[in-house]
Amino acid sequence: MEVDKGKGEAEETRKVAEADRDTVTLKSSDGKLFEVSKEAAARLSTVLAGMIAGGSIDDNGTDLKQIGSEALENVVDYCNKHANSIPSAALISSSISFNTAPFKEPEEWERKFVDRLSHDALFDLVEAANFLGMERLLDVTCHKISEMMKGKSPDQIREVFNIKNDYTKEELEEIRQELAWAFYDD
Amino acid sequence: MTTRPPNRRPGGHQPEKMPHVAPRKPATDESASDAAAETRISFLGDDLLLEVFLRLPSLATLVRAALTCRAWRGAVASSPSFRCRFRAVHPPPLLGFFVEAPHDGHNPNVPASPPFVPTCTPATGTWRPPGDGDGELSCWDIVDCSGGYVLLVNADEKLFTVVNPLTRCNETAAFDLCTNPDDSVVQLHPRLVCVDEDRMSFNSMLCF
Numbered sequence: 546m547e548v549d550k551g552k553g554e555a556e557e558t559r560k561v562a563e564a565d566r567d568t569v570t571l572k573s574s575d576g577k578l579f580e581v582s583k584e585a586a587a588r589l590s591t592v593l594a595g596m597i598a599g600g601s602i603d604d605n606g607t608d609l610k611q612i613g614s615e616a617l618e619n620v621v622d623y624c625n626k627h628a629n630s631i632p633s634a635a636l637i638s639s640s641i642s643f644n645t646a647p648f649k650e651p652e653e654w655e656r657k658f659v660d661r662l663s664h665d666a667l668f669d670l671v672e673a674a675n676f677l678g679m680e681r682l683l684d685v686t687c688h689k690i691s692e693m694m695k696g697k698s699p700d701q702i703r704e705v706f707n708i709k710n711d712y713t714k715e716e717l718e719e720i721r722q723e724l725a726w727a728f729y730d731d
Numbered sequence: 732m733t734t735r736p737p738n739r740r741p742g743g744h745q746p747e748k749m750p751h752v753a754p755r756k757p758a759t760d761e762s763a764s765d766a767a768a769e770t771r772i773s774f775l776g777d778d779l780l781l782e783v784f785l786r787l788p789s790l791a792t793l794v795r796a797a798l799t800c801r802a803w804r805g806a807v808a809s810s811p812s813f814r815c816r817f818r819a820v821h822p823p824p825l826l827g828f829f830v831e832a833p834h835d836g837h838n839p840n841v842p843a844s845p846p847f848v849p850t851c852t853p854a855t856g857t858w859r860p861p862g863d864g865d866g867e868l869s870c871w872d873i874v875d876c877s878g879g880y881v882l883l884v885n886a887d888e889k890l891f892t893v894v895n896p897l898t899r900c901n902e903t904a905a906f907d908l909c910t911n912p913d914d915s916v917v918q919l920h921p922r923l924v925c926v927d928e929d930r931m932s933f934n935s936m937l938c939f
Contacts, residue, residue: 648786648820668771671779683782690772691786699798706772711801720798727794 572606
């Protein structure tokens with residue numbers, strides 16, 4: 546189909562233009578708009594891919610009412626950064642055999658990407674990635690949280706995540722004896 | 732093939748609005764918000780928490796994480812499918828070796844129980860079966876192993892026992908051997924069959 550470039554931004558050709566645009570606009574729960582590469586969005590998010598394929602992307606901003614602007618900004622940032630990287634066949638295959646395949650280590654830029662996030666931002670991003678069906682982003686964010694637990698005692702983990710210890714002393718002692726092997730170094 | 736459970740994915744084009752799981756804190760610019768972070772991780776929900784746990788490097792780390800609070804322990808304990816996935820991505824490690832020296836009856840120079848040399852925990856002592864070591868020297872032989880448990884038989888005392896060597900004596904159970912019904916010599920070939928992953932959920936199968 547031929548698109549009239551001269552009228553590309555005109556209202557009447559909005560739908561056609563939308564189909565030809567290489568970005569999509571997403572709207573956060575608090576009404577902020579973000580542009581993201583369509584190719585990356587479709588590649589990284591099963592939910593966005595479905596919406597793009599189904600033609601339900603809104604030019605004025607597709608509502609993502611469960612995702613706050615900070616998390617959505619991070620999602621978009623991740624997608625746009627990913628758009629510049631070469632699609633990895635390993636990533637695709639790891640998502641297919643997700644249940645049994647060992648997880649692929651985050652790449653350096655992915656590590657840096659999540660390292661700069663606060664706890665709250667990280668947890669929000671986990672939820673957003675899960676909501677949007679972003680397998681790889683979920684992997685990277687969950688991996689980051691798991692690293693915060695690695696090599697730590699229950700006490701230290703509680704401290705990191707500010708979790709209240711709701712076990713009694715007796716219970717803890719009993720568990721400690723029962724599972725003494727787990728309290729040695731890995 | 733099963734995939735991760737879709738956790739609150741939008742069913743249609745327009746995701747429904749749902750009450751957010753956590754009261755939204757006012758946005759702050761503090762990136763080092765460790766001190767200010769509330770127990771936000773608890774609001775992730777079990778499915779996502781288990782996704783995090785799945786990426787822990789070892790079973791020991793998982794146990795320590797699960798013991799952080801009741802909710803986390805409950806999340807692991809109530810999901811057999813998670814434990815199945817965890818085992819799938821964490822192949823069983825080599826726990827250690829039993830060193831069974833050839834022995835001849837009651838040779839006092841030979842340890843009564845086969846010493847276990849763990850590879851992943853400090854050797855804090857040799858596992859000792861019940862009734863052993865009180866001057867009464869008796870010999871235990873390794874007969875079978877399955878699911879991290881070892882089946883030992885003590886022919887002298889007419890006992891067999893199932894033990895998890897990593898937990899030392901904690902999960903040991905001893906049973907009387909079948910007494911030979913008509914005073915005939917009974918040749919026993921017990922085998923250990925683990926029913927499921929729960930500790931002590933095993934059966935010993937006796938083959939005659």
